[in-house]
Amino acid sequence: xxxxxxxxxxxxxxxxxxxxxxxxxxxxxxxxxxxxxxxxxxxxxxxxxxxxxxxxxxxxxxxxxxxxxxxxxxxxxxxxxxxxxxxxxxxxxxxxxxxxxxxxxxxxxxxxxxxxxxxxxxxxxxxxxxxxxxxxxxxxxxxxxxxxxxxxxxxxxxxxxx
Amino acid sequence: xxxxxxxxxxxxxxxxxxxxxxxxxxxxxxxxxxxxxxxxxxxxxxxxxxxxxxxxxxxxxxxxxxxxxxxxxxxxxxxxxxxxxxxxxxxxxxxxxxxxxxxxxxxxxxxxxxxxxxxxxxxxxxxxxxxxxxxxxxxxxxxxxxxxxxxxxxxxxxxxxxxxxxxxxxxxxxxxx
Numbered sequence: 363x364x365x366x367x368x369x370x371x372x373x374x375x376x377x378x379x380x381x382x383x384x385x386x387x388x389x390x391x392x393x394x395x396x397x398x399x400x401x402x403x404x405x406x407x408x409x410x411x412x413x414x415x416x417x418x419x420x421x422x423x424x425x426x427x428x429x430x431x432x433x434x435x436x437x438x439x440x441x442x443x444x445x446x447x448x449x450x451x452x453x454x455x456x457x458x459x460x461x462x463x464x465x466x467x468x469x470x471x472x473x474x475x476x477x478x479x480x481x482x483x484x485x486x487x488x489x490x491x492x493x494x495x496x497x498x499x500x501x502x503x504x505x506x507x508x509x510x511x512x513x514x515x516x517x518x519x520x521x522x523x524x
Numbered sequence: 525x526x527x528x529x530x531x532x533x534x535x536x537x538x539x540x541x542x543x544x545x546x547x548x549x550x551x552x553x554x555x556x557x558x559x560x561x562x563x564x565x566x567x568x569x570x571x572x573x574x575x576x577x578x579x580x581x582x583x584x585x586x587x588x589x590x591x592x593x594x595x596x597x598x599x600x601x602x603x604x605x606x607x608x609x610x611x612x613x614x615x616x617x618x619x620x621x622x623x624x625x626x627x628x629x630x631x632x633x634x635x636x637x638x639x640x641x642x643x644x645x646x647x648x649x650x651x652x653x654x655x656x657x658x659x660x661x662x663x664x665x666x667x668x669x670x671x672x673x674x675x676x677x678x679x680x681x682x683x684x685x686x687x688x689x690x691x692x693x694x695x696x697x698x699x700x701x
Contacts, residue, residue, distance in 0.1 A: 493596045494695035518623040
C-alpha cells in the first residue's frame, strides 16, 4: 500500500504529467496531454488503479476547451485519482477507452448525450439518457436553458391576486 | 351520451360501487414514492378506505403520478395510461405535476401534467404527507360518486388536444390498440 506522496512521485517519473497534486487525503489529480492519456490510463490500471468510477466532463467555454476527467480508484492504495485532459471544444473529438474498461462505452455515450463529444472507436452513440433531443447538447454552457424551456413548455397561468 | 350516463340511475349505482373498490397504480417517478409505503401499510393503512395497490396498468383504476416527469418518462406514462381500462382516474401528486415544482426551469421535465393526460385531482405539496394523500383519495371518491371524475371521457373527447401536446414534447408517440 502506497501513500499519496509515493504515488505522486511514481506518476511524475512515469507519466510526465502536465501537473499533479494532492487535493486532499486519498485524492490526487493528474493532468495529462491528449496523446498520453490512453497510455497513462493503461499504466494506472496495471498499477492497481483498476476501478473506473466514472468519466465526467467540464465545459470550459472561455478557454474553448472540454475537460474530460477519468475517476480511478485503487483498492490497494485506497486512493482516488482524477486523470484530466483537455480537448478542443470546436472539434469535440477524442478516442475511446472502451478497450481498457468495457464499461467506459456507457460513460462515453452519456457524455455524448450531454456534451456532444464523439469518441473515436466507440460506434454505439445512440441516445442513452435523453430521448429525441432536438437542440445543442444540454450541458454545454452555451445552451440557453430558460429560452428552451420557454419555447418547449408552457407555464401554468395563475389567476389569483398578485 | 356522457350526460345521459351521468343522469341515469344505473350509473349512480355503478359509481357508488366503483368508489368502494379502487386499485391504484403508483407510477413512482420522483421523490413522492417515499410517502406511499406508510400510506399503504399499517401506519395509515389506505386499504381501510377500499384502496389497494395494483400490479399492472390493466388492473388499475387510479393512476397516481408521484412527482416530476421527464419527457422520457412522460412517454411511458402515456403508454401506461392508454393501456388502462375505463374507467380510469389520474391523480397528480406533488407540486412537480402541477407547475414543475423545483424543476420549474429544467429543460427535460414537463411543467403541467394535465396538458398531456387528463388529471382528475391534484394533491399539492412538496411532498404531500400521507394524510394529504388520504384526503385526496376521499375527494376522488366523492368525485367518482357524483360522476365528476370524468378524465377518461375528456381524454376521448379532447384527444386531439392531448395528442398535439404530447407530440410537441415527445416527437412521435407510437400507439397500439
